[in-house]
Amino acid sequence: MSERPPEPGPEGRPRDWLDLGGPARPAADPPGAPEGASRESTGGAPEGATTRGAPAAGRFAGFSRAAAGIGARIGPAARTGFVRARAGATRLAGHPATRRAAAATAAAWRPAAAFARRVPWLRVAAATAALGLGLALAYTLYALTTLPVNGGLTVEPTASALVVRAADGQAFATRGVIKGAKLAPKEVPPVLAKAIVAIEDRRFYAHHGIDLRGLVRAAFRNAAAGGTREGGSTLTQQLVRMSYLSQDRTLKRKVQEAVLSLWLESQLPKDEILTRYLNAAYFGAGVYGADAAAQRYFGKPAKELTLSEAAMLAGLVRAPSQLAPHRNLDGARGRAAQVLDAMVETGAITAAEAEAAKRAPATVRVPTETPVGTNYFVDNVADSVRGLIGTGPADATVRTTLDLTLQNIAESVIARRLDQDGERRKVSQGALVAMAPDGAILAMVGGRDYADSQFNRVTQAKRQPGSLFKLFVYLTALQQGYRPDSTMVDRPTQVGEWEPENYGGRYRGAVSLRSAFAHSINTVAVQLAEAVGIPAVIETARSLGITSDLPNLPSLALGSAETTLLEITRAYAAVAAGAETVEPYSVRQILAREQTLYTRPQTAPTPARDQAARTGMLDLLSAVIREGTGKNARVSVPAGGKSGTTQDSRDAWFVGFAGDLVVGVWLGNDDNTPMAGVTGGDMPALIWHDFVTQALAARAKAGKGEAGKAQLGKPEAARSAPAPQTASIAEPDVDPRSGQDVTSRDLAGRAVLRGSPAVVDTGTLDFDGRTVRLTGVEGLSGRNARELGRYLRRRDVACAPAEGGAYRCSLDGQDLSELILFNGGGRASADATPDLLAAEEQARSNRIGIWRR
Known part of the structure; x- marks a missing residue:
């Protein structure tokens, strides 16, 4: 059987195994083209090269683009190497010596081919091997010729990183x-x-x-x-x-x-x-x-x-x-x-x-991971940084206003109250923001769980503030000559077709502005708003930082317009500080590559023009906590604030000030469904009370110098010193009257451990190498221990020896063992006292923590 002649290739030439396909390059430049044009367009083959190099160059275009792509990453010298490699491949494919070598190889294989024809099975094996080799070679060439310019990746600019530090530099x-x-x-x-x-x-x-x-x-x-x-x-x-x-x-x-x-x-x-x-x-x-x-x-x-x-x-x-x-x-x-x-x-x-x-294994010497609850604050910081410097090309470090101790307290009081009463009172969400009187944000809880919802209810959620808005009505009246003792009549009131009602449907007759504000009487607020004019009330609200839409309607006096918790809290901060306005901020300084990109000016808020009106407003706000709807917010220092509740208890608020803090609290449901009778004066006021009590104690302990003496209205109060990090035997706290040591020993004279411990499990703490087992708690590891560790981080725990070598520890006046068992963080052990067994039973009945299953 005669062999089949080779199939004609381009220009009538036989196509052999060296011809990789593709259009053949013209043998000479086309008429009228500049000398050498064809060489440039086909990869720069040297003069005298055969035309068989052109198809190879076409097939290797993908590899050439790949070479250019990776060459761009490793420098000009490498890119030159790629170009030379491509030219060499082209010359090699078309060189006469290569063709002669191919012919010699074919001649060398002819005896083997003849032998294979005489031995059928050998011919099959050889054909199979040749086919496999050919397929492998073909696939390799295919892989190279199909290299995209960027390897299949979409190269996008990577945003620069942001390292966030707290007020203490951590x-x-x-x-x-x-x-x-x-x-x-x-x-x-x-x-x-x-x-x-x-x-x-x-x-x-x-x-x-x-x-x-x-x-x-x-x-x-x-x-x-x-x-x-x-x-x-x-x-x-x-x-x-x-x-x-x-x-x-x-x-x-x-x-x-x-x-x-x-x-x-x-x-x-x-x-x-x-x-x-x-x-x-x-x-x-x-x-x-x-x-x-x-x-x-x-x-x-x-x-x-x-x-x-x-x-x-x-x-x-x-x-x-x-x-x-x-x-x-x-x-x-x-x-x-x-x-x-x-x-x-x-x-x-x-x-x-x-x-x-x-x-001596390596130890991680920086924070283990971003505390989950701080993510709402970090989101706010990231937005602020973009607004201040844009998106920079380098990693940036930002020093913020956040007080990590206050942040932990805020998260714990919100979680504790919602876990305890949320289901029963039909409350699913809560938010809290604490700031210094100059606007420095010290703590921010934007929701119950950041992992479930990244929506920030401090800065993004617009809800009706209810009676909180009366601040602007009464302040406008005071600016127009009214006084806290001025008398109004609480009676049925009608404006057009609208007839507002008091909470509970009661009317008190003649009342002072102080009493009307303290007890949140709606009819008096509407009468005042009509007397001073809704436009004047809107102007007052705008001057104190309210930027949301405020319709010129009579119902505005009772908080029918929507606003954010941050907006309303900044307004109360301005009143508390006697300032014209207060601008909330979370960023103090931005650094990148050891260069300062931004530093917040150290300027105090501008004093309000009408200080007499501001003083009268502070009188009214103090009366709310002293004798009105805010009694649940009473603390051990002078304080003032206001509760707010909307129709059907869809929103409940409490915003107030004490010491050097201004704090706003909101509770509600994201779907705007009613809560079970929740008012601003109960759950929000209780949360406000718990936070302020613990926060003021923590700040007083952390600021034993001038910072601890900072009072409302001084910007320096926004800064806090770091809380203690290691445990030690408490130094004697001597009563000046008796000279007795009152804190470093318990009643039996035994030393009390104090400090911020590490958590081994939920029943075992570690005070700088000294292990403490909690009375009555069978500890759990894993997630429960991590949650307790986050809760106790940078917080002061006091532990006194108890029976059996265990310790009875307290946190913010609460028994830690009871707190753990009450929240389902562990099981009661054999040495649990009746109060601890009752706490475990309460957690079991409420299906909290480990009892949720």
């Missing part, structure tokens, strides 16, 4: 991707380089981008270890994947990765590849790059890493989200131990050095 939250500073090869700490090579790519300095031997070895070691002990891909392959290719697990991507890795190894020295890998790797917690990871987890630059810290970082790159030490410290330490063993096996360190590092 970093407590981050937003965005932290990339940090880029290390140069000589700045990479040797201990980190050795750790990465040992665990990820032991033959990094021996291979040329692909390590088949290492891949097989890693498979056997991982199978023997029962887990991922050693990586299979080389560091070069991982760098190509991170920098250019997508994460698709396909054969085509693997082929592309292998070829690009070989090319990259030919262009860059090993130390440069390793450095670029460390600068690009993800280490968890939104952190990219070794230096940023060292700062995030250990509070130091990469060059200062210890052996145990370097081992921990090296162990993260395989599973950063799962092993990130701010969430899984035990897992990160276990992986670090594997890295140390690998370093011993490779000879990077001695066995003794590894054992010493294992005995």
Whole structure:
């Protein structure tokens, strides 16, 4: 049987195995074209090259674009290398020597082909092998020629990261991707380089981008270890994947990765590849790059890493989200131990050095994770930063006004009250904001659970304020000559067709403005508004910071217009401070790369023009708590405020001031359904009372110098000193009259531990290495312990010895054991007293905490 002649190719030439297809390049420039034009348009083939190089260049266009894409990341020299590689490929495909080699190869195979024809099974095997080889070659060429310019990735600008610090300078939250500073090869700490090579790519300095031997070895070691002990891909392959290719697990991507890795190894020295890998790797917690990871987890630059810290970082790159030490410290330490063993096996360190590092494992020296409740505040900060400096190109650090102690108190009092009464009173949501009289936001709770809803009910929710709006009516009247003792008549009142009613349907006759405001009498407020004029009331509200729509309607006097909790609280802050207006703020300073981008001016609010009216208004606000609807908000210091309740109890508010704090509280339901008879004077006032009592005590304890003496109206009151961090035997607090030590000993003369403890489990605390077991609580670990830890963080706990070696501890005057059992955070143990057993039974009946199931 005669062989079939080759199929004619372009220009009548036979098509052989070197012809890769595609349009053939003209043999000469077209008439009228500039000399050399055809060479430029087909990849710059040198004069004298055959026309068979053009189809190859066309097929390799995808590889050329890929080369240009990755070349842009690694510099001009590399891009030049790509161009040369492409030109070389083109020349090689069309060179006469290549064609002669192909012909010689075909001649060499003719005897084998003849033998195969005589032995049928050998012919089948040879054909199968040839087919497989051909398919593999074809697929490789396909993978290269289909490389997109960006590897299939959509490259988008990454927003700069935001590191958020509290008023005391403590970093407590981050937003965005932290990339940090880029290390140069000589700045990479040797201990980190050795750790990465040992665990990820032991033959990094021996291979040329692909390590088949290492891949097989890693498979056997991982199978023997029962887990991922050693990586299979080389560091070069991982760098190509991170920098250019997508994460698709396909054969085509693997082929592309292998070829690009070989090319990259030919262009860059090993130390440069390793450095670029460390600068690009993800280490968890939104952190990219070794230096940023060292700062995030250990509070130091990469060059200062210890052996145990370097081992921990090296162990993260395989599973950063799962092993990130701010969430899984035990897992990160276990992986670090594997890295140390690998370093011993490779000879990077001695066995003794590894054992010493294992005995002193790395410790995370920065906050473990963003406290969940602070996310509402951090959202507000992020919005403020964008408004102040826009979206900057570099990571920024912002110093805020947040007092973490007050934030913890705010979260706890809201949660406790809603857990206790929310279901029964049909209340599903609550919000609280605390600020200094100058507008500095000290605490913000935007909702019951940020994980369930990121909607901020302090800044975003617009609800009817009810009687809170009477502040503007009465202040307008005082500005127009009325006095707190001026008399009005509480009687049925009608404005047009509208006839407002008092709560409870009662009328009191002649009453003073003080009494009418304290008892929130609606008819008097409407009469006053009509007397002074609704436009004047609106003007007063605007001057105090209300920006929401305010319709010129008689019902505005009773709070029919919607506003936010932050707006109404800032208005009360201005009145409390005797200021013209107060601007709420959460940002004090913004820094980026050691440069100050913004600093808030240290200016006090402008004093109000009519101080007599403001003084009269303070009289009325004080009467609310002293004798009116705000009795539940009474505290041990002079205070003033106002309750607000809307129709059908859809909204309940209490806003007031005491000491150097102005605090607003709102309760309600997001779907605007009615609550079960909740008024501003009960649950909101109780929450306000609990928060203010604990907050003032905490601030007095933290500010033992001038800061502790700051009073209402002084901006300095917004700053607070950090709460105690470690436990100690309490210093004697001597009664000046008797000279007796009244706090450092209990009645039996035993020492009392005080401090902010770590939580081992919900029944065990750790005071700086001293373990304390709580009386009556069988502790739980896991989520319950983490929640208790967040609750106790930076809060002062006092523990006195009890029977059986246990301790009875108190927090803000409450028994801690009872608090834990009441909230379903543990089970009563054998030594539980009757009051603790009753607390557990209450939690069980209410299906709280562990009893929810």
